[in-house]
Amino acid sequence: MDLKERYYHKIRTDKMRLTKSRKAMIEILENQHLTFKEIQKALAARGFYNVSTIYNNLEFLVEQKIVVEIYINDTKYYDLAMGNPMHSADSHIHIMNKDTNEITEVNSPEIFDFLSNHQAFKHLDLEYIRIIISAQNKKK
Numbered sequence: 001m002d003l004k005e006r007y008y009h010k011i012r013t014d015k016m017r018l019t020k021s022r023k024a025m026i027e028i029l030e031n032q033h034l035t036f037k038e039i040q041k042a043l044a045a046r047g048f049y050n051v052s053t054i055y056n057n058l059e060f061l062v063e064q065k066i067v068v069e070i071y072i073n074d075t076k077y078y079d080l081a082m083g084n085p086m087h088s089a090d091s092h093i094h095i096m097n098k099d100t101n102e103i104t105e106v107n108s109p110e111i112f113d114f115l116s117n118h119q120a121f122k123h124l125d126l127e128y129i130r131i132i133i134s135a136q137n138k139k140k
């Protein structure tokens, strides 16, 4: 099953409605981190114009932990969570490249292992670990 199919499967098995606009939203978010405006634009290109439906669907997908909200430099981005090898809904590392405005992910579970086993958190149940790294290309 490819990634998108797994999302669809989750929605179906949870007896939730897999509407066309929810499906389109998942397709649009695959491999991208988008703002609400960007999602709106991409959906409009596919014929989905209703802003409150978009808003409700996003809220729904976030509740289901299929989509996560991430804040980078005060901007909110949406990102697929479930089945994303780079991060779970709760724990992820994102890098914002200020030269290209690109957001990428780091796939490094050992960083989470290291942090969650750290002495400082010994008495705590960690809810999530979210790391945002701001960077620029190295100038030579």
Ligand SMILES: [Zn+2]
Binding pocket: 033, 079, 080, 086, 087, 092, 094, 104, 105
């Ligand atoms: Zn991400």
